[in-house]
Amino acid sequence: MVLSDVNFSLAEGEILGLIGPNGAGKTTLFNIISGMLKPDRGKVLFGGRNITGKAPHKISRMGIARTFQIPQPFPEMTVLENVRAASMFSHGGGKGRLPKDPAEICGLLGLGGKKMHEPARRLTGGEKKRLEVARALGTSPGLLLLDEFAAGLTVAETKWASEMIRKLSKEFGLTLVWTEHVMRVLMRTVERVVVLHHGSVIAEGAPEAVVKDQGVLEAYFGGSSA
Amino acid sequence: MILPELVVLGVAYGLLFGVLALGLTLVWGVMKVVNIAHGDFVTVGAYSSYWLFTLAGVHPILSLLFTIPFGFGLGLLVYLGLVRRVANAPELMSLFLTFGLSTLISSLLLNLYSPNQRGVPISFPSINGLGVVLPGSVAIAAAYSVVVAVLLRLFLRRTFWGKAIRAVTEDREAALLMGINPEAVSLLSFGIGVAIATSVGSIVILLQAVTPTVGGDFTLLSFVIVVLGGLGSPLGALIGGVVIGVVNNVASLYLNAAVTPAIGFIVLVVVLIVRPSGIAGLKPD
Amino acid sequence: MKPNPQRLAPLALPVAAAVLLYVAPNYAAGTSLPFIILNWIVLAESFNMFAGLTGYVNFGHVVFYGVGGYIGGLLMANSMASPYAAVLAGGLGSALLALGMSLPTTRLRGAYFAIATLSINEAVFVIFDNWDAVGSAPGFTIPIADYLPLQVYYVMAIVAALCVATMYFMTRSKFGVAMQAIRQQEKTASSIGVNAAFYKTVALVISGFFAGLAGALAIWQIAFIDPTNAFDVRVTLNSISMVMLGGLGTVVGPIIGGTLLYGVGDYLDRRYPFLHLIVLGVVIIGVVMAMPQGIVGASRRFFQARRIRREESEGDGSNSRDLAHL
Numbered sequence: 142m143v144l145s146d147v148n149f150s151l152a153e154g155e156i157l158g159l160i161g162p163n164g165a166g167k168t169t170l171f172n173i174i175s176g177m178l179k180p181d182r183g184k185v186l187f188g189g190r191n192i193t194g195k196a197p198h199k200i201s202r203m204g205i206a207r208t209f210q211i212p213q214p215f216p217e218m219t220v221l222e223n224v225r226a227a228s229m230f231s232h233g234g235g236k237g238r239l240p241k242d243p244a245e246i247c248g249l250l251g252l253g254g255k256k257m258h259e260p261a262r263r264l265t266g267g268e269k270k271r272l273e274v275a276r277a278l279g280t281s282p283g284l285l286l287l288d289e290f291a292a293g294l295t296v297a298e299t300k301w302a303s304e305m306i307r308k309l310s311k312e313f314g315l316t317l318v319w320t321e322h323v324m325r326v327l328m329r330t331v332e333r334v335v336v337l338h339h340g341s342v343i344a345e346g347a348p349e350a351v352v353k354d355q356g357v358l359e360a361y362f363g364g365s366s367a
Numbered sequence: 368m369i370l371p372e373l374v375v376l377g378v379a380y381g382l383l384f385g386v387l388a389l390g391l392t393l394v395w396g397v398m399k400v401v402n403i404a405h406g407d408f409v410t411v412g413a414y415s416s417y418w419l420f421t422l423a424g425v426h427p428i429l430s431l432l433f434t435i436p437f438g439f440g441l442g443l444l445v446y447l448g449l450v451r452r453v454a455n456a457p458e459l460m461s462l463f464l465t466f467g468l469s470t471l472i473s474s475l476l477l478n479l480y481s482p483n484q485r486g487v488p489i490s491f492p493s494i495n496g497l498g499v500v501l502p503g504s505v506a507i508a509a510a511y512s513v514v515v516a517v518l519l520r521l522f523l524r525r526t527f528w529g530k531a532i533r534a535v536t537e538d539r540e541a542a543l544l545m546g547i548n549p550e551a552v553s554l555l556s557f558g559i560g561v562a563i564a565t566s567v568g569s570i571v572i573l574l575q576a577v578t579p580t581v582g583g584d585f586t587l588l589s590f591v592i593v594v595l596g597g598l599g600s601p602l603g604a605l606i607g608g609v610v611i612g613v614v615n616n617v618a619s620l621y622l623n624a625a626v627t628p629a630i631g632f633i634v635l636v637v638v639l640i641v642r643p644s645g646i647a648g649l650k651p652d
Numbered sequence: 653m654k655p656n657p658q659r660l661a662p663l664a665l666p667v668a669a670a671v672l673l674y675v676a677p678n679y680a681a682g683t684s685l686p687f688i689i690l691n692w693i694v695l696a697e698s699f700n701m702f703a704g705l706t707g708y709v710n711f712g713h714v715v716f717y718g719v720g721g722y723i724g725g726l727l728m729a730n731s732m733a734s735p736y737a738a739v740l741a742g743g744l745g746s747a748l749l750a751l752g753m754s755l756p757t758t759r760l761r762g763a764y765f766a767i768a769t770l771s772i773n774e775a776v777f778v779i780f781d782n783w784d785a786v787g788s789a790p791g792f793t794i795p796i797a798d799y800l801p802l803q804v805y806y807v808m809a810i811v812a813a814l815c816v817a818t819m820y821f822m823t824r825s826k827f828g829v830a831m832q833a834i835r836q837q838e839k840t841a842s843s844i845g846v847n848a849a850f851y852k853t854v855a856l857v858i859s860g861f862f863a864g865l866a867g868a869l870a871i872w873q874i875a876f877i878d879p880t881n882a883f884d885v886r887v888t889l890n891s892i893s894m895v896m897l898g899g900l901g902t903v904v905g906p907i908i909g910g911t912l913l914y915g916v917g918d919y920l921d922r923r924y925p926f927l928h929l930i931v932l933g934v935v936i937i938g939v940v941m942a943m944p945q946g947i948v949g950a951s952r953r954f955f956q957a958r959r960i961r962r963e964e965s966e967g968d969g970s971n972s973r974d975l976a977h978l
Contacts, residue, residue, distance in 0.1 A: 175843060197842035207843055215836040226829050230845035280844050401763040452941055458762040460940050462709045463896060467936025470889055474929030583885065587774055590767040629778035632771035639768050640756040 147183070147342055149335050151284070151318065156310045158327045158348070159320040161337035162360060167320040168210060170337070171286045175207045176200040187284070202231055206282035208273035210289045216262035220252050220272055223261055227279030239281050239313045250275040250305070267298050274305075285309070287319040291326045303330045328352065336360070370620065372499050377616035378609050379501065379509035383570060385608020386512040387585065388592035389519060389601055390563030396536035396599035397549075397556040398454050400461040404469040406585030408561050410476060412438060412568020413577045417485045420572075427487060428507070431569050438565030442558035450557060451550075469582065476579035486576030504573040511570050515563065516605060523601070532556050536599060591635045672809045685918075687805050687873055690812040691866050692914050695887065696894035696906035697815050698862035701822060702855050703892075704901035707835035708762070710856070712753075712769035713891055715776050716746040716863035717870070718882030722786060724868025725877045729794040739807065739868040746864025747857045754853040761838075770885075777883040791878025794871065808869050815862045820903050822855070831855065835901075886929070890917070893932045896939045899948030908947055 147170060151157055159167055172178040174185055176197040185193045192200055214223050224243040240246055247257045250271040256264075261272060270290060277285055287306070291299045303326050309315045321327040328334070328348040336344040336351060338360040344351050351357055391405045412434045419425040419433060449468065453461040491503025523529040534542040535552045543549055564585075571577065571585075592611050596603025611631050618630045672690075699713045724742030727733040733741065757768050781789050822828055830851045833841035842848050871877045890913070898909025913935065920928040943950045 177839070177842075196847070198845045198847045201843055201845040209840070209843075213837050213840045215833055215840065217836055218832065226833050226846075227844040229826055229829055276840070276844065395763070399763075401766065449937065449941065456944070457707060459703065459707050459709055459900075460944060462763070462766050463892060463936055464940045466711075466889070466892065467933045467940065469933075470929055471933030471937065474926055474933055477926045478930065587770060591771065594764065594767055623782065626778060626782055629775045632775040632778075635771050636756065636768060636775070639760060639764065 147337070147340070149342065149345060151316055153283075153316055154310055154314050155333065156306060156317045156319060156331045158331035158334040159318055159337065160322065160324050160327060160334060161320075163322055165322075165337040165360075166340040167322075167337055168288060169340075171207055171288055171318075171320070174200075174286060175205060198230070201280055201282075204281070204283035205286065206231075206277035206280045206284070207286040208270075208277050208288050208290065210292070212266075212269035212273045214261035214264075214269060214272050214276065217260060219258050219260055220247055220264070220275070221257040223272060224275050224279040227276045228281070231280030231282075239278055239315065241281060243279055246275050246278050249278070251301075267294050270294065270302075278309075282315070284316045284318070287317060289321055290319060291321055292323065299326050302326070306330055324352075370617065371497075372501075373616040373620060374613055375499050375501055376505060377613035379505045379612070380616070381609035381612020382512035382516075382605070383508040383567060383608070384585075384588055384592055384612060385605040386515050387564060387567045388589040388596070388604040388608055389516070390560040390567075391589045392593045392596070392599055392601060392604045393532070393556050393563075394560040395593070397532060398450075398553045399458070400450060400454060401465070401590075402450075402557075402560065403462065403465040403586055404472060404582070405465075405560070405564055405589055406587070407469045407472040407582030408438060408441070408564035409568040409571060409585045410577060410579060410582040411441070411472060412565030413572040413581075414476060414480065414485070414568070414579075415565065416569040416572045417487060417577070420487045420489075427489070427569050427572050431566055434565045434569045435562050438562035439558040441565070442561030443554060445561065446554050446557040451553070454553060469586065473580050473582055480579060482578055482580070484576040484578050485572075487572055489573065491573075508570050508574060511566075515566070519559075519601070528552070528555060588631065591631045594635055595638055672813070684801075684873060687801075687808050688918075689911055689914050690805075690808045691870055691873075692890065692894065693907050693910040694808075694812050694815045694862055694866040696891045696898070696910045697812075697819055698859045698866070699888070699891040700895045700901065700906050701819055701862070702852075702859040704895060704905075705822065705828075705831040705835065705855055706852050708852070709766045709892075710769045710859070711766050711885070711888055712771075712773035712776075713859075713863060714883055714885060714887040715753075715773050716750060716860040717867035717887055718776070718780070718877075718879070719749050720746040720864025720867030721871040721877050721882050722780065722867075723864070725792065725794055725871040726786065728872065729792060731795075735804075735872055736807070739811075739865060739872060742868025743861045743865035746867070747861035749864075750857045750860025751853065753860075754849075754856045758849045758852045758856070773883060773885060773888070777879055780879040780883065787878070789879060791876060791880075791882075793876045795875075804869065804873050808873075811862070811865050811869065815865075816903060816907065818858060818862070822858070823901075823903060827851070827854075889929075889932055893935050895946075897935055897946055899946030899950075900944075902946065902948040905946050905948045 147166070149157075159170070161167055169178065173180050176192075176195050176199065179194045183193070184191055187200075187203060187205060190203075192203065192205075195203075215226065218226065221243055224246050228241070228243050240249065244253070244257060247253050252268065252271055252275055256268070261269070264272060270293070274285075274287070274290065290306070291302050294302060306317060306319060307330060310317055319327060319331065331348060334344075334346065334348050334351045335342055336354070336357050338356075343356045343360060344354045346354075387405075387409065391402060394400060394402050394405075415434050415437060416425075416427040416430040419430045420427055425433075445468070449464060450461070453464050489504075491507065493503055494501045494506050521529075523533055531542065531547045531552050532555065534545065534547055535549050539549055542552075568577075588611070592607040593604055594607075595610060596605070596607030611634070614634060615627055615630055619627050622630070695713070695717060698716070699710065702713075703709050720742035722742075723745040724735075724738040727738035727741055728735055732738075753769075753772065757765055760768055780786060786792070822831070830841070830846050833844070833846050834848050834851060838848055867882070894909035894913045895906050896909070897905075897913060898907065899905030913932075916931065917928050920931060939946060945953070
């Protein structure tokens with residue numbers, strides 16, 4: 142995957158939507174930010190520090206958490222153990238107002254009570270997605286990278302997800318970057334959108350403006366449908 | 368011996384072991400299982416040809432008509448009975464399973480046929496050309512390898528099942544969506560992998576005497592080649608085979624014969640350090 | 653009240669101590685059986701420390717054993733150190749080797765790691781087989797003037813106890829959580845701040861240390877070493893079988909598997925030399941197919957299912973058949 146000319150910045154507590162068709166480079170960008178891929182050129186700055194090419198565990202400890210598009214929990218651990226593991230190694234990188242107690246985080250994501258003690262491998266698809274977020278929050282991050290959180294969720298779950306994301310930003314002061322290739326939910330939730338296509342930013346701005354952008358329309362529906 | 372001769376010899380041996388490694392890499396590509404018993408199937412093939420020759424006078428080259436279908440059938444059985452069960456388990460389980468299978472095969476052969484060396488007393492006229500003398504048996508090995516490599520390539524490029532194998536190797540889930548049954552493809556590729564190994568055994572018995580425990584050496588050699596060429600890459604396996612064949616043979620000119628076996632492994636470890644995905648490598652994961 | 657295995661667990665420690673310190677040396681004096689079993693337990697447990705915890709198979713485990721044996725043996729043969737110091741040096745040497753090995757190999761995933769370690773085993777064998785300064789292929793013997801069977805046995809028992817205790821702490825600590833995370837989903841582990849390469853290195857170094865001690869102790873006992881025996885892949889094979897049979901990743905698995913398999917193997921070796929290997933092959937295949945959690949895992953499941961069944965029937969008496977899958 143090639144990324145070029147991708148340049149944007151984030152304000153604290155902001156929710157940034159990152160959209161683009163399949164293969165636009167959204168996950169690649171997350172892999173670069175979270176240290177799982179090293180870029181050939183370019184820089185990632187976080188809180189004024191250059192974190193380009195640092196190891197993933199170091200980036201996590203600095204307060205950047207991520208979820209995976211296809212949930213990757215620790216399958217044999219229970220839900221609670223998954224989140225507890227996250228809180229054990231993160232050294233509380235972020236300074237947000239997020240709850241620190243793993244059980245409380247599980248509850249926040251609707252995985253409290255009996256669910257908490259179920260092995261992660263037995264969860265449904267939607268529950269696994271929520272566990273992704275709970276585990277990421279377990280590291281008490283300042284920045285959360287959400288990779289296709291709403292993809293594959295039911296209508297009710299999607300609505301809940303969008304409220305959840307708003308709550309994380311408003312109540313807990315978390316900064317979020319949220320990717321999705323289905324735009325609707327995301328557009329209703331975020332304040333600002335960056336559109337990626339073929340590895341470059343083709344539009345940036347408020348959701349209402351971006352949906353009217355000619356380039357974006359072309360990227361999604363337009364001519365060269367190879 | 369002189370350098371050009373060693374290079375030719377290395378290429379010839381390298382082709383044979385490259386083809387052997389093809390079998391290993393095919394199975395890896397399709398189901399991400401490293402078959403540690405791969406070399407032991409070579410031993411099985413070599414013993415089959417040995418006994419066919421000793422008891423019935425069947426020429427080892429003719430015995431390919433037996434060892435190929437026999438290996439294919441054996442592969443199907445092993446897949447259905449054992450390997451299928453660990454295909455989706457953690458990788459460690461398939462490594463353990465095939466390691467256990469390797470132990471079982473070599474120790475069964477030990478019990479049946481003792482640790483004695485077995486070889487066939489057949490000699491072939493050497494081939495002279497351009498000032499290079501190549502033993503006839505080695506030339507046969509090289510010719511056989513080229514035939515197998517070409518046939519396999521045609522199979523993978525031209526036939527439905529061949530394309531299915533490539534599709535599953537590339538992206539198992541996408542192949543499933545295209546209506547390909549990955550189970551059937553795994554079964555087929557395991558059968559082909561084992562058939563390649565047993566047939567290489569029939570050729571190996573022309574080149575050297577074998578013992579029941581020689582399989583481990585073949586497995587290691589195939590590993591080295593496959594890692595050099597990049598796991599899952601058929602062309603890489605052939606290139607890796609030739610590289611290792613030439614390096615091993617040429618090195619014997621400068622080094623103590625006892626040390627040469629280690630060269631391949633040293634090359635391997637160096638390659639793994641410098642380029643963890645192999646020379647012609649596919650991306651890891 | 654039926655006996656509950658968990659309640660009996662604290663009893664295991666004094667019983668084990670009594671067997672190790674009194675029964676074994678007094679009733680099996682003159683035979684090396686208790687020593688050999690303990691030696692295998694250490695080899696199996698140290699293999700388990702890495703493979704069982706991280707999910708990576710070190711097919712070159714015997715290299716630690718062999719190199720530890722060579723270092724200890726050379727020091728003893730040239731009377732350069734007391735046997736105790738020689739044994740310790742063997743362990744430390746192998747730990748250092750493990751550290752060196754981990755630099756290139758901990759970056760390798762799954763099968764690549766397994767292949768690399770198998771190759772390292774082969775390469776190390778060839779080196780020692782041709783290295784005249786350490787006796788090359790014929791190997792060397794050490795003088796047995798100051799050899800006391802009981803002394804060697806007790807050192808072995810202490811090492812075995814330390815090895816099992818180390819495994820216990822490795823599984824029941826933050827270290828253990830990191831290991832579980834790496835084994836179950838390495839990418840996720842690094843995403844939550846686990847330094848996977850570091851933890852894998854530490855596990856390999858500790859594994860190498862104990863296997864090295866076992867090797868040095870073995871040469872103290874046998875008084876002879878050569879490359880064929882020191883780097884025999886069958887030592888790794890045995891360790892794998894013992895760990896698998898007992899229970900991969902469990903603390904007591906290698907003790908159970910080691911004792912059982914060595915007992916059976918020793919008997920078979922005397923009567924039918926080649927049958928032994930067949931049995932090992934069958935054990936590995938059988939365990940992978942039928943009970944991948946080994947004896948410990950299988951019995952844990954059995955007791956768990958029984959407890960749940962009992963709770964269910966005490967509770968609302970609803971059918972216990974639903975739980976049969978546990």
